[in-house]
Amino acid sequence: MSDTQWPLWEVFTQKRQGAPHEHAGSVHAPDKEMALQNARDVYSRRNEAISLWVVPSEAIVASTPEEVGSFFDPANDKAYRHPNFYKTPGVTLD
Amino acid sequence: MTDEKELEKKFQERIDKGEVIEPKDWMPERYRKQLIRMMSQHAHSEIVGMLPEGNWITRAPSLRRKAILLAKVQDEAGHGLYIYSGTETLGVSREEIVGEFLTGKAKYSSIFNYPTLTWADMGAIGWLVDGAAIVNQTALAKCSYGPYARAMVRICKEENFHHKQGYEILAHLMKGTPEQKQMAQDSINRFWWPSLMMFGPHDADSPHSADLMRWKVKLHSNDTLRQRFIDRTVSQAENIGIKLPDPELKWNEAKQHYDFGEINWEEFNNVIRGNGPCNKDRMKTRRQAHENGAWVRDAAEAYARKQEKKSIAA
Numbered sequence: 402m403s404d405t406q407w408p409l410w411e412v413f414t415q416k417r418q419g420a421p422h423e424h425a426g427s428v429h430a431p432d433k434e435m436a437l438q439n440a441r442d443v444y445s446r447r448n449e450a451i452s453l454w455v456v457p458s459e460a461i462v463a464s465t466p467e468e469v470g471s472f473f474d475p476a477n478d479k480a481y482r483h484p485n486f487y488k489t490p491g492v493t494l495d
Numbered sequence: 496m497t498d499e500k501e502l503e504k505k506f507q508e509r510i511d512k513g514e515v516i517e518p519k520d521w522m523p524e525r526y527r528k529q530l531i532r533m534m535s536q537h538a539h540s541e542i543v544g545m546l547p548e549g550n551w552i553t554r555a556p557s558l559r560r561k562a563i564l565l566a567k568v569q570d571e572a573g574h575g576l577y578i579y580s581g582t583e584t585l586g587v588s589r590e591e592i593v594g595e596f597l598t599g600k601a602k603y604s605s606i607f608n609y610p611t612l613t614w615a616d617m618g619a620i621g622w623l624v625d626g627a628a629i630v631n632q633t634a635l636a637k638c639s640y641g642p643y644a645r646a647m648v649r650i651c652k653e654e655n656f657h658h659k660q661g662y663e664i665l666a667h668l669m670k671g672t673p674e675q676k677q678m679a680q681d682s683i684n685r686f687w688w689p690s691l692m693m694f695g696p697h698d699a700d701s702p703h704s705a706d707l708m709r710w711k712v713k714l715h716s717n718d719t720l721r722q723r724f725i726d727r728t729v730s731q732a733e734n735i736g737i738k739l740p741d742p743e744l745k746w747n748e749a750k751q752h753y754d755f756g757e758i759n760w761e762e763f764n765n766v767i768r769g770n771g772p773c774n775k776d777r778m779k780t781r782r783q784a785h786e787n788g789a790w791v792r793d794a795a796e797a798y799a800r801k802q803e804k805k806s807i808a809a
Contacts (some may be wrong), residue, residue, distance in 0.1 A: 405590065406588055406590040407795075409583070426577070426642075426646070428580065429589060431795045431796045431799035432802055432803070442569075442578050447572070447653075464517050465519060466520045466521070469519075
């Protein structure tokens with residue numbers, strides 16, 4: 402009896418046209434075709450998605466919570482990247 | 496040791512601020528263990544929950560009811576899978592979780608160890624069992640562990656359909672012949688108390704409650720949620736003329752809640768220990784389903800291997 406666990410796939414769903422694909426959860430499946438079918442049956446039984454992505458979980462590279470501080474800090478001291486950094490005397494440009 | 500204490504203190508601060516814990520965040524080992532226990536029990540309950548209703552699919556009284564029941568049972572499978580995948584984010588494999596279920600080591604909700612004797616039981620399960628589940632799960636949708644909370648949001652949306660279709664079944668029967676009314680009433684007589692037991696023991700007798708509440712896995716106590724369920728269910732019963740089988744059930748003006756009789760905890764503990772009317776049958780059916788599905792799993796795997804070879808050759 403085969404009881405070994407199939408590979409894990411992360412599921413991303415697009416809710417409507419123009420919307421981004423968002424992580425919905427994961428499924429197990431032996432291949433990409435079944436991963437897509439399982440993802441449909443588990444995460445879109447009520448037209449919750451108009452498009453689906455499945456990605457092998459092991460292919461995902463993620464930032465780690467321990468490094469969050471140093472990893473994102475290059476953005477911390479660059480207030481000039483935001484429009485409200487600037488003074489536009491007498492007029493509102495936006 | 497001091498490091499661990501420091502981390503635990505920071506963790507509690509995050510919880511107290513209402514932050515959401517994600518899989519890769521540091522968490523106390525006991526938090527992880529309690530969540531694995533709770534979430535896998537919850538997932539198993541969804542899977543076992545298919546059995547009492549699956550029992551009636553071939554005997555549904557109309558095509559409409561049959562299609563609805565099929566969709567509902569399929570939802571329960573989906574709910575089980577959402578929660579299994581959420582549990583796996585805690586670093587435990589699907590194999591392990593399901594293995595503990597099939598060997599009988601893991602528990603599931605005691606409500607599913609009661610038999611479904613008549614069609615009216617499909618109504619009682621939707622209205623009372625799913626109604627109680629909604630009260631529980633709406634609270635869990637705000638719990639501190641992200642993957643669990645997100646699975647609950649999805650599940651709650653679908654449970655509303657389950658809840659309403661059950662109520663509709665009973666409302667329909669209560670407008671029927673005296674026999675149909677009797678069938679509906681008999682079903683509620685059997686399912687009312689077990690539904691109240693779904694919220695678990697009294698707070699004072701609930702061994703994990705204090706930890707779970709401190710970690711905001713549980714946001715309300717068992718007794719609070721049970722009261723909430725009773726308060727919202729009484730008027731729904733009155734509306735269709737069905738009686739809830741508790742002579743002590745009475746509105747308490749001072750408390751602004753219903754008073755109700757004492758639950759038979761001996762029965763509750765007995766069912767949990769494996770001596771309910773259907774414990775053995777449910778486990779047997781579940782194991783059989785797993786074994787009968789073995790050839791499908793083998794075939795899918797063989798096909799995947801064949802496709803992979805082909806794509807390498809090409």
